[in-house]
Amino acid sequence: MEPKKNPKADVGRNSSLYFVIGLAAVLALVYGAMEWKKYDKANDYDISMNVEDQLDEEVPMTEQIKTPPPPPPPAAPEVIEVVEDEEEVEETVIESTETSQEEEVIEIEEVEVEEVEEDISVPFAVIEDVPVFPGCENAANKKDCFQEKMQDHIRKNFRYPEIAQEMGVQGRVSVIFVIQKDGSIGDIRMRGPDKNLEAEALRIIQKLPKMTPGKQRGRAVKVPFSIPITFKLQ
Incomplete structure (x- = not known):
C-alpha cells in the first residue's frame, strides 16, 4: 500500500524563514539580558531623621590674642621745695704761686748721685789685666x-772615674767657669759625653785656689774662662 503524501505539507519549504525568526528572537533575548538593570528599593523615610545632632559637641573656640596692657601713666613730678641757704660758705682764696721780688730765693744744694757699679764680664782673651794665678805674681807674661x-x-788633681773605666767611657769635657771680682771661682758649667766624667771635671775646677781678680780700666771685673779636660783610656 503506497503512503499518501500531501504536497502542501512540505516541512522544509519555510525552514529559512523559521531560522531567521528564531535568530532574531535569540538576539532580542541576548540584548535584553545585557541591558537589564536592577535598582534598589528607594527608602521612603526621611534621611534627615537619622542624622545625629552634633550641636551638643564642644566646638573649640579660637584663642583670643592677648594684647599687652598699656603702660602706666608717668608719675607726677615731685614738688621740689626751695630752701633758703642761711649758712655762709667761706670762699676759697687761691694765692698766686709767683714769687715777688721781696721774697728770698733759697738755693738748693747739688745732690750727689752715687754711681752704681755695673756687673761687667770681660773675656780672658781681651781683658787688660788678666787674673793672676797664685805663683804668677812676678811672671813677665801673666797670661x-x-x-x-x-x-x-x-x-795634679786628675783622677779617672772607676765606673767610667769599667764602662769604657772616654771623651772630652768642656768646662766654663767665672773668676769673680773677689778672685773666687763660680758659675761652673760642664758638657761632656758622660755624667761621671762631668762630675770629675767639676771636682777638679772646684779645687782651684783663690786668684787675684782681673781688672778692666783699673776696676775688678768678672772674667769667664773655658778649658777642655780630656779623658782617655790607656
Whole structure:
C-alpha cells in the first residue's frame, strides 16, 4: 500500500524563514539580558531623621590674642621745695704761686748721685789685666803663666772615674767657669759625653785656689774662662 503524501505539507519549504525568526528572537533575548538593570528599593523615610545632632559637641573656640596692657601713666613730678641757704660758705682764696721780688730765693744744694757699679764680664782673651794665678805674681807674661798653672793643676788633681773605666767611657769635657771680682771661682758649667766624667771635671775646677781678680780700666771685673779636660783610656 503506497503512503499518501500531501504536497502542501512540505516541512522544509519555510525552514529559512523559521531560522531567521528564531535568530532574531535569540538576539532580542541576548540584548535584553545585557541591558537589564536592577535598582534598589528607594527608602521612603526621611534621611534627615537619622542624622545625629552634633550641636551638643564642644566646638573649640579660637584663642583670643592677648594684647599687652598699656603702660602706666608717668608719675607726677615731685614738688621740689626751695630752701633758703642761711649758712655762709667761706670762699676759697687761691694765692698766686709767683714769687715777688721781696721774697728770698733759697738755693738748693747739688745732690750727689752715687754711681752704681755695673756687673761687667770681660773675656780672658781681651781683658787688660788678666787674673793672676797664685805663683804668677812676678811672671813677665801673666797670661801664659795662668794657662800653665791651670794645666799643672788639672794634671795634679786628675783622677779617672772607676765606673767610667769599667764602662769604657772616654771623651772630652768642656768646662766654663767665672773668676769673680773677689778672685773666687763660680758659675761652673760642664758638657761632656758622660755624667761621671762631668762630675770629675767639676771636682777638679772646684779645687782651684783663690786668684787675684782681673781688672778692666783699673776696676775688678768678672772674667769667664773655658778649658777642655780630656779623658782617655790607656
